[in-house]
Amino acid sequence: MNTFNLKHTLESGQFFRYDPMGEWNYLAERDKFFKIRQIGKKIEFVGTSPEHINRLFGLDQKYSKIIKNLAEDETLIPALEKYNGLRIMQRDPWETLVSFQCSIMSNIKKIKLNLNLIAKEFGKPLALDSVKQHSFPNPGEINDLDRVKSCATGFRARYIHAANALVDDKYFENLRKKKYEDAHSELMELPGVAAKVSDCICLFALDKMQAFPVDVWIERIMKETYPETKNMKNDEIRQFAWDRWGKNAGYAQQFLYHWARLKD
DNA sequence: GACCAGGAATTGG
DNA sequence: CCAATTCATGGT
Numbered sequence: 001m002n003t004f005n006l007k008h009t010l011e012s013g014q015f016f017r018y019d020p021m022g023e024w025n026y027l028a029e030r031d032k033f034f035k036i037r038q039i040g041k042k043i044e045f046v047g048t049s050p051e052h053i054n055r056l057f058g059l060d061q062k063y064s065k066i067i068k069n070l071a072e073d074e075t076l077i078p079a080l081e082k083y084n085g086l087r088i089m090q091r092d093p094w095e096t097l098v099s100f101q102c103s104i105m106s107n108i109k110k111i112k113l114n115l116n117l118i119a120k121e122f123g124k125p126l127a128l129d130s131v132k133q134h135s136f137p138n139p140g141e142i143n144d145l146d147r148v149k150s151c152a153t154g155f156r157a158r159y160i161h162a163a164n165a166l167v168d169d170k171y172f173e174n175l176r177k178k179k180y181e182d183a184h185s186e187l188m189e190l191p192g193v194a195a196k197v198s199d200c201i202c203l204f205a206l207d208k209m210q211a212f213p214v215d216v217w218i219e220r221i222m223k224e225t226y227p228e229t230k231n232m233k234n235d236e237i238r239q240f241a242w243d244r245w246g247k248n249a250g251y252a253q254q255f256l257y258h259w260a261r262l263k264d
Numbered sequence: 265g266a267c268c269a270g271g272a273a274t275t276g277g
Numbered sequence: 278c279c280a281a282t283t284c285a286t287g288g289t
Contacts (some may be wrong), residue, residue, distance in 0.1 A: 105286040110272065154270030159288090194288050216286060 002063040005085025006038040009057060009142050012258045014089045015202050016099055016112045017119070017136075026128065028119065029056070030092045032246040033136045034127040047128050063235035073244065075225055076252060079259040088254055093205040100200045101159045101192040103113065110152070116159075117151035139168045159192025166190060172206070180208040195235065203250045212241040212249040221260035227236045 002153055010018055010025060017028040024035045045053055054060050067084075070076050093109030095115075099130070102114040122137035142148060144166040149156040175183040177223070183206055187198040199213035214222075214234040222229045229237055241249040 030289065055286065103286080105269065107285055110285090113272085114267090149270095152271065155268090156270085193286075 002059065002061075002218050003067075003085045004038075004043065004057065004063075004087060005038065008056075008083045008086040009089065012083075012086055012254060013108060013261070014254075015091065016108065016115050017133075019131075021131070026133070028126070028133045028140075029136065030095055031124075031126075033128050033132075033133045033135070035128060039137060045263050055090055058090055063087070066182070066251050068197070069248055070245065070252055070255070076255060079255040083255055083258050086254060087257060088209065088250055089204055090203045090207060092136075092166065093175070093201060094139050094169065096201050096205040097163060097167070097190070097193070097197075098136075098142075098160055098188075099196040101156055101163065102153060103197070103200075104156055104159075106156075113155050114156075115152070115153055118148070118153075121147050121151055139164060139171075148179065148261070156192060159190075162191040176206050180210055183208060185212070194260065197237075199238075203253070208243060209250045210247045212238045212253050214238060215257075217222065217257055217260040218253060225256070 006025070006116065008220050009015075014025070015029075019026045021035075025037065026033070026035050032048055032052065034045055034052075036043065036045040036053070038044075043053070062212075067080055089114055092126050098117060098118065099111060100110045101166065106114075116134075119134035119136050122141050123134035125132045126135055142160060145157060145161045148161050151157075152247070153160060174185060178186070180202060184195075184202055186194050187201055193201075196215055199211040202208035203211035203213060207213045212218075214237050219237065223232075226240070229240055232240065238249075241252060245252040
Protein backbone atom coordinates (compact mmCIF):
# COMPACT_ATOMS: atom_id res chain seq x y z
CA MET A 1 0.00 0.00 0.00
CA ASN A 2 1.03 3.55 -0.57
CA THR A 3 1.96 5.80 2.30
CA PHE A 4 -0.92 6.60 4.60
CA ASN A 5 -1.07 8.30 7.97
CA LEU A 6 -4.48 8.01 9.62
CA LYS A 7 -3.80 10.53 12.35
CA HIS A 8 -2.63 13.30 10.05
CA THR A 9 -5.54 12.66 7.73
CA LEU A 10 -8.20 12.73 10.44
CA GLU A 11 -6.75 15.78 12.15
CA SER A 12 -6.50 17.97 9.08
CA GLY A 13 -9.97 19.50 9.09
CA GLN A 14 -11.60 17.36 6.42
CA PHE A 15 -13.67 15.07 8.58
CA PHE A 16 -15.49 15.85 11.77
CA ARG A 17 -17.49 12.95 13.16
CA TYR A 18 -14.68 10.87 14.58
CA ASP A 19 -13.79 9.98 18.14
CA PRO A 20 -10.51 8.48 19.24
CA MET A 21 -10.97 5.76 21.88
CA GLY A 22 -7.71 4.16 22.85
CA GLU A 23 -6.04 2.92 19.69
CA TRP A 24 -9.27 2.95 17.76
CA ASN A 25 -11.06 5.80 16.07
CA TYR A 26 -14.82 5.58 15.72
CA LEU A 27 -16.02 7.26 12.55
CA ALA A 28 -19.52 8.12 11.44
CA GLU A 29 -20.57 9.26 8.01
CA ARG A 30 -24.05 9.03 6.55
CA ASP A 31 -25.33 5.54 7.41
CA LYS A 32 -21.90 4.12 8.20
CA PHE A 33 -20.42 3.72 11.66
CA PHE A 34 -17.12 1.90 11.91
CA LYS A 35 -13.81 1.89 13.71
CA ILE A 36 -10.30 2.06 12.34
CA ARG A 37 -6.80 2.04 13.71
CA GLN A 38 -3.28 2.20 12.42
CA ILE A 39 -0.42 0.37 14.00
CA GLY A 40 2.79 1.10 12.18
CA LYS A 41 1.95 0.61 8.54
CA LYS A 42 -0.92 -1.69 9.27
CA ILE A 43 -4.51 -0.49 8.97
CA GLU A 44 -7.32 -2.38 10.67
CA PHE A 45 -10.99 -1.62 10.56
CA VAL A 46 -14.30 -3.07 11.67
CA GLY A 47 -17.76 -2.19 10.47
CA THR A 48 -17.25 -1.33 6.82
CA SER A 49 -15.80 -2.66 3.59
CA PRO A 50 -12.27 -2.36 2.19
CA GLU A 51 -13.77 -0.57 -0.81
CA HIS A 52 -15.26 2.08 1.42
CA ILE A 53 -11.99 2.56 3.30
CA ASN A 54 -10.00 2.84 0.09
CA ARG A 55 -12.38 5.36 -1.30
CA LEU A 56 -12.87 7.40 1.88
CA PHE A 57 -9.19 7.76 2.66
CA GLY A 58 -8.06 8.23 -0.92
CA LEU A 59 -5.94 5.10 -0.83
CA ASP A 60 -6.47 4.56 -4.53
CA GLN A 61 -4.82 7.87 -5.41
CA LYS A 62 -1.38 7.96 -6.98
CA TYR A 63 0.07 9.37 -3.82
CA SER A 64 3.80 9.03 -4.34
CA LYS A 65 3.47 10.59 -7.76
CA ILE A 66 1.56 13.55 -6.35
CA ILE A 67 4.06 14.06 -3.54
CA LYS A 68 7.00 13.76 -5.88
CA ASN A 69 5.46 16.38 -8.10
CA LEU A 70 4.76 18.77 -5.22
CA ALA A 71 8.28 18.28 -3.87
CA GLU A 72 9.57 20.12 -6.91
CA ASP A 73 8.42 23.15 -4.97
CA GLU A 74 11.17 23.28 -2.36
CA THR A 75 9.18 25.42 0.02
CA LEU A 76 6.69 22.58 0.46
CA ILE A 77 9.25 19.95 1.37
CA PRO A 78 9.24 20.45 5.16
CA ALA A 79 5.46 20.05 5.27
CA LEU A 80 5.51 17.10 2.88
CA GLU A 81 8.03 15.34 5.08
CA LYS A 82 6.53 16.20 8.44
CA TYR A 83 3.01 15.18 7.47
CA ASN A 84 3.90 12.37 5.15
CA GLY A 85 0.88 10.15 4.64
CA LEU A 86 -1.67 12.94 4.90
CA ARG A 87 -4.41 12.15 2.40
CA ILE A 88 -7.24 14.03 0.86
CA MET A 89 -10.36 12.10 1.71
CA GLN A 90 -13.27 11.43 -0.63
CA ARG A 91 -16.30 11.85 1.53
CA ASP A 92 -20.04 11.71 1.18
CA PRO A 93 -20.92 14.97 -0.63
CA TRP A 94 -24.14 15.69 1.21
CA GLU A 95 -22.67 15.39 4.67
CA THR A 96 -19.68 17.35 3.42
CA LEU A 97 -21.94 20.16 2.24
CA VAL A 98 -23.65 20.45 5.60
CA SER A 99 -20.32 20.16 7.41
CA PHE A 100 -18.91 23.15 5.59
CA GLN A 101 -22.08 25.17 5.83
CA CYS A 102 -21.58 24.69 9.56
CA SER A 103 -17.98 25.86 9.26
CA ILE A 104 -18.96 29.47 8.57
CA MET A 105 -17.71 31.59 11.45
CA SER A 106 -17.03 28.47 13.45
CA ASN A 107 -14.29 26.12 14.51
CA ILE A 108 -13.69 22.41 14.29
CA LYS A 109 -14.90 21.64 17.78
CA LYS A 110 -18.18 23.39 17.17
CA ILE A 111 -18.70 21.96 13.69
CA LYS A 112 -18.36 18.55 15.28
CA LEU A 113 -20.94 19.48 17.89
CA ASN A 114 -23.37 20.75 15.22
CA LEU A 115 -23.06 17.60 13.12
CA ASN A 116 -23.50 15.25 16.02
CA LEU A 117 -26.57 17.18 17.17
CA ILE A 118 -28.04 17.08 13.65
CA ALA A 119 -27.42 13.34 13.50
CA LYS A 120 -29.04 12.85 16.88
CA GLU A 121 -32.00 15.03 15.93
CA PHE A 122 -32.68 13.71 12.43
CA GLY A 123 -30.72 10.45 12.07
CA LYS A 124 -31.14 6.90 13.26
CA PRO A 125 -29.39 5.27 16.20
CA LEU A 126 -26.32 3.22 15.39
CA ALA A 127 -23.98 1.25 17.62
CA LEU A 128 -20.65 -0.50 17.36
CA ASP A 129 -19.26 -2.41 20.31
CA SER A 130 -20.95 -0.47 23.08
CA VAL A 131 -20.39 2.89 21.42
CA LYS A 132 -23.45 4.77 20.28
CA GLN A 133 -23.80 7.08 17.33
CA HIS A 134 -26.40 8.27 14.87
CA SER A 135 -26.56 8.13 11.12
CA PHE A 136 -26.51 11.41 9.26
CA PRO A 137 -29.93 12.19 7.77
CA ASN A 138 -30.45 11.89 4.03
CA PRO A 139 -31.04 14.91 1.83
CA GLY A 140 -34.65 15.91 2.37
CA GLU A 141 -34.76 14.68 5.94
CA ILE A 142 -33.47 17.87 7.57
CA ASN A 143 -36.87 19.38 7.04
CA ASP A 144 -37.69 21.34 10.18
CA LEU A 145 -36.02 24.71 10.58
CA ASP A 146 -36.63 25.00 14.31
CA ARG A 147 -35.12 21.60 14.90
CA VAL A 148 -32.06 22.55 12.83
CA LYS A 149 -31.74 25.63 15.02
CA SER A 150 -31.93 23.42 18.09
CA CYS A 151 -28.67 21.86 16.92
CA ALA A 152 -26.76 25.05 17.85
CA THR A 153 -26.41 25.97 14.19
CA GLY A 154 -27.58 29.56 14.62
CA PHE A 155 -27.85 31.61 11.42
CA ARG A 156 -26.52 28.62 9.46
CA ALA A 157 -29.75 26.76 10.14
CA ARG A 158 -31.58 28.43 7.29
CA TYR A 159 -28.74 27.60 4.88
CA ILE A 160 -28.83 23.95 5.84
CA HIS A 161 -32.60 23.78 5.85
CA ALA A 162 -32.85 25.45 2.43
CA ALA A 163 -30.11 23.33 0.82
CA ASN A 164 -31.79 20.23 2.19
CA ALA A 165 -34.79 20.94 -0.03
CA LEU A 166 -32.68 21.63 -3.12
CA VAL A 167 -30.42 18.60 -3.45
CA ASP A 168 -30.46 14.84 -3.41
CA ASP A 169 -27.77 12.20 -3.82
CA LYS A 170 -28.24 12.23 -7.57
CA TYR A 171 -27.51 15.95 -7.71
CA PHE A 172 -24.05 15.25 -6.31
CA GLU A 173 -23.38 12.32 -8.61
CA ASN A 174 -24.09 14.61 -11.54
CA LEU A 175 -21.73 17.22 -10.14
CA ARG A 176 -19.04 14.60 -9.76
CA LYS A 177 -19.15 13.96 -13.49
CA LYS A 178 -18.77 17.62 -14.34
CA LYS A 179 -15.53 19.47 -14.65
CA TYR A 180 -14.25 21.40 -11.68
CA GLU A 181 -15.24 24.89 -12.85
CA ASP A 182 -18.83 23.85 -13.53
CA ALA A 183 -19.27 21.87 -10.32
CA HIS A 184 -17.77 24.75 -8.36
CA SER A 185 -20.10 27.39 -9.74
CA GLU A 186 -23.19 25.17 -9.50
CA LEU A 187 -22.59 24.52 -5.84
CA MET A 188 -22.40 28.26 -5.27
CA GLU A 189 -26.06 28.51 -6.21
CA LEU A 190 -26.86 26.85 -2.89
CA PRO A 191 -27.49 29.05 0.13
CA GLY A 192 -24.52 29.30 2.47
CA VAL A 193 -22.13 28.18 -0.25
CA ALA A 194 -19.66 30.70 -1.65
CA ALA A 195 -16.26 30.03 -3.20
CA LYS A 196 -14.54 28.63 -0.12
CA VAL A 197 -17.24 26.21 0.98
CA SER A 198 -17.74 25.15 -2.64
CA ASP A 199 -14.04 24.39 -2.94
CA CYS A 200 -14.11 22.25 0.19
CA ILE A 201 -16.94 20.16 -1.25
CA CYS A 202 -15.20 19.89 -4.61
CA LEU A 203 -11.95 18.78 -3.02
CA PHE A 204 -13.12 16.51 -0.21
CA ALA A 205 -16.14 14.94 -1.86
CA LEU A 206 -16.22 15.37 -5.62
CA ASP A 207 -12.76 14.25 -6.77
CA LYS A 208 -11.76 17.74 -7.84
CA MET A 209 -8.14 17.62 -6.82
CA GLN A 210 -7.28 21.04 -8.21
CA ALA A 211 -9.74 22.78 -5.86
CA PHE A 212 -7.90 25.20 -3.58
CA PRO A 213 -10.08 26.39 -0.68
CA VAL A 214 -8.75 29.67 0.69
CA ASP A 215 -9.67 30.16 4.32
CA VAL A 216 -8.03 32.43 6.86
CA TRP A 217 -5.31 29.88 7.59
CA ILE A 218 -4.41 29.36 3.95
CA GLU A 219 -4.47 33.09 3.28
CA ARG A 220 -2.09 33.69 6.16
CA ILE A 221 0.37 30.92 5.34
CA MET A 222 0.36 31.71 1.62
CA LYS A 223 1.21 35.34 2.25
CA GLU A 224 3.98 34.36 4.65
CA THR A 225 5.39 31.67 2.41
CA TYR A 226 5.01 33.29 -1.00
CA PRO A 227 5.55 37.04 -0.64
CA GLU A 228 4.32 37.66 -4.17
CA THR A 229 0.80 36.79 -2.93
CA LYS A 230 1.01 39.48 -0.26
CA ASN A 231 -1.53 41.80 -1.83
CA MET A 232 -3.65 39.22 -3.60
CA LYS A 233 -7.32 38.66 -3.06
CA ASN A 234 -8.55 35.13 -2.47
CA ASP A 235 -9.44 34.36 -6.05
CA GLU A 236 -6.03 35.59 -7.16
CA ILE A 237 -4.43 33.29 -4.61
CA ARG A 238 -6.37 30.40 -6.13
CA GLN A 239 -5.06 31.32 -9.57
CA PHE A 240 -1.54 31.51 -8.16
CA ALA A 241 -2.01 28.00 -6.76
CA TRP A 242 -3.17 26.62 -10.10
CA ASP A 243 -0.27 28.25 -11.92
CA ARG A 244 2.13 26.77 -9.42
CA TRP A 245 0.69 23.34 -8.66
CA GLY A 246 -1.90 22.66 -11.33
CA LYS A 247 -4.05 19.63 -10.67
CA ASN A 248 -2.27 18.97 -7.40
CA ALA A 249 -3.21 22.33 -5.92
CA GLY A 250 -5.67 20.65 -3.57
CA TYR A 251 -2.93 18.54 -2.05
CA ALA A 252 -0.66 21.55 -1.71
CA GLN A 253 -3.49 23.27 0.13
CA GLN A 254 -3.99 20.37 2.50
CA PHE A 255 -0.33 20.26 3.51
CA LEU A 256 -0.16 24.03 3.88
CA TYR A 257 -3.32 24.09 5.97
CA HIS A 258 -2.07 21.40 8.32
CA TRP A 259 1.32 23.08 8.51
CA ALA A 260 -0.21 26.50 9.20
CA ARG A 261 -2.36 25.20 12.02
CA LEU A 262 0.18 23.04 13.78
CA LYS A 263 3.55 24.68 13.25
CA ASP A 264 3.58 27.06 16.24
C1' DG B 265 -13.92 46.80 2.18
C1' DA B 266 -17.61 46.97 5.28
C1' DC B 267 -20.96 44.74 7.53
C1' DC B 268 -23.31 40.99 9.45
C1' DA B 269 -24.30 36.50 11.49
C1' DG B 270 -25.38 33.00 16.63
C1' DG B 271 -23.40 30.51 19.82
C1' DA B 272 -19.63 28.36 22.65
C1' DA B 273 -15.85 29.14 25.51
C1' DT B 274 -13.55 31.79 28.56
C1' DT B 275 -12.84 35.36 31.74
C1' DG B 276 -14.13 38.54 35.31
C1' DG B 277 -16.66 39.68 39.24
C1' DC C 278 -22.57 31.08 40.08
C1' DC C 279 -23.95 34.49 36.57
C1' DA C 280 -22.75 38.22 33.50
C1' DA C 281 -19.77 40.14 30.43
C1' DT C 282 -16.43 39.55 27.06
C1' DT C 283 -13.79 37.10 23.79
C1' DC C 284 -13.26 34.04 20.23
C1' DA C 285 -13.38 32.53 15.48
C1' DT C 286 -14.67 32.86 10.02
C1' DG C 287 -17.05 33.14 5.71
C1' DG C 288 -21.34 34.94 3.12
C1' DT C 289 -23.50 38.86 1.34
